[in-house]
Amino acid sequence: IFDPSMKFRLVEDRGPGSFIILPDGRLKMQWGFTDPEAAVLWFLGFGDKVEIIDPPEIREKLKETARKVFEKYSES
Numbered sequence: 067i068f069d070p071s072m073k074f075r076l077v078e079d080r081g082p083g084s085f086i087i088l089p090d091g092r093l094k095m096q097w098g099f100t101d102p103e104a105a106v107l108w109f110l111g112f113g114d115k116v117e118i119i120d121p122p123e124i125r126e127k128l129k130e131t132a133r134k135v136f137e138k139y140s141e142s
Contacts, residue, residue, distance in 0.1 A: 068093040069115035099124075106131055 099105035
Protein backbone atom coordinates (compact mmCIF):
# COMPACT_ATOMS: atom_id res chain seq x y z
CA ILE A 67 0.00 0.00 0.00
CA PHE A 68 1.57 3.28 -1.12
CA ASP A 69 1.06 6.86 -0.05
CA PRO A 70 -0.73 8.85 -2.78
CA SER A 71 2.36 11.05 -3.15
CA MET A 72 4.14 8.08 -4.73
CA LYS A 73 1.76 7.84 -7.68
CA PHE A 74 4.19 9.50 -10.11
CA ARG A 75 6.92 7.03 -9.22
CA LEU A 76 4.67 3.99 -9.52
CA VAL A 77 3.54 5.16 -12.95
CA GLU A 78 7.18 5.60 -14.03
CA ASP A 79 8.36 2.28 -12.57
CA ARG A 80 5.41 -0.02 -13.26
CA GLY A 81 2.99 1.83 -15.54
CA PRO A 82 -0.29 3.69 -15.08
CA GLY A 83 -2.37 0.51 -14.79
CA SER A 84 -0.23 -1.09 -12.10
CA PHE A 85 -2.26 0.01 -9.08
CA ILE A 86 -5.76 0.79 -7.88
CA ILE A 87 -6.73 3.83 -5.86
CA LEU A 88 -8.35 2.88 -2.56
CA PRO A 89 -11.27 4.90 -1.14
CA ASP A 90 -8.88 6.67 1.27
CA GLY A 91 -6.61 7.71 -1.65
CA ARG A 92 -3.79 5.26 -0.96
CA LEU A 93 -2.51 3.14 -3.84
CA LYS A 94 -2.68 -0.64 -3.81
CA MET A 95 -0.44 -2.76 -6.03
CA GLN A 96 -0.38 -6.52 -6.44
CA TRP A 97 2.47 -8.13 -8.35
CA GLY A 98 5.37 -10.42 -7.69
CA PHE A 99 9.13 -10.28 -7.66
CA THR A 100 11.43 -13.10 -8.71
CA ASP A 101 14.15 -11.92 -6.29
CA PRO A 102 13.10 -11.11 -2.70
CA GLU A 103 16.28 -9.11 -2.06
CA ALA A 104 15.63 -6.92 -5.10
CA ALA A 105 12.07 -6.39 -3.87
CA VAL A 106 13.28 -5.25 -0.46
CA LEU A 107 15.74 -2.81 -2.01
CA TRP A 108 13.04 -1.43 -4.31
CA PHE A 109 10.58 -0.94 -1.44
CA LEU A 110 13.23 0.71 0.73
CA GLY A 111 13.47 3.40 -1.92
CA PHE A 112 9.98 4.54 -0.90
CA GLY A 113 10.97 5.14 2.73
CA ASP A 114 7.93 5.41 4.96
CA LYS A 115 5.59 5.93 2.00
CA VAL A 116 4.90 2.20 1.55
CA GLU A 117 3.61 -0.63 3.71
CA ILE A 118 4.06 -4.23 2.61
CA ILE A 119 1.00 -6.26 3.47
CA ASP A 120 1.88 -9.56 1.85
CA PRO A 121 3.88 -11.77 1.61
CA PRO A 122 5.00 -11.86 5.24
CA GLU A 123 8.52 -12.95 4.20
CA ILE A 124 9.12 -9.70 2.31
CA ARG A 125 7.59 -7.72 5.16
CA GLU A 126 10.00 -9.39 7.61
CA LYS A 127 13.03 -8.89 5.34
CA LEU A 128 12.16 -5.21 5.03
CA LYS A 129 11.78 -4.87 8.79
CA GLU A 130 15.12 -6.61 9.42
CA THR A 131 16.92 -4.43 6.87
CA ALA A 132 15.43 -1.26 8.38
CA ARG A 133 16.53 -2.41 11.83
CA LYS A 134 20.11 -2.93 10.61
CA VAL A 135 20.18 0.50 8.99
CA PHE A 136 18.86 2.06 12.20
CA GLU A 137 21.50 0.29 14.28
CA LYS A 138 24.26 1.36 11.92
CA TYR A 139 23.36 5.03 12.23
CA SER A 140 22.60 4.83 15.97
CA GLU A 141 26.13 3.75 16.86
CA SER A 142 27.76 7.11 16.14
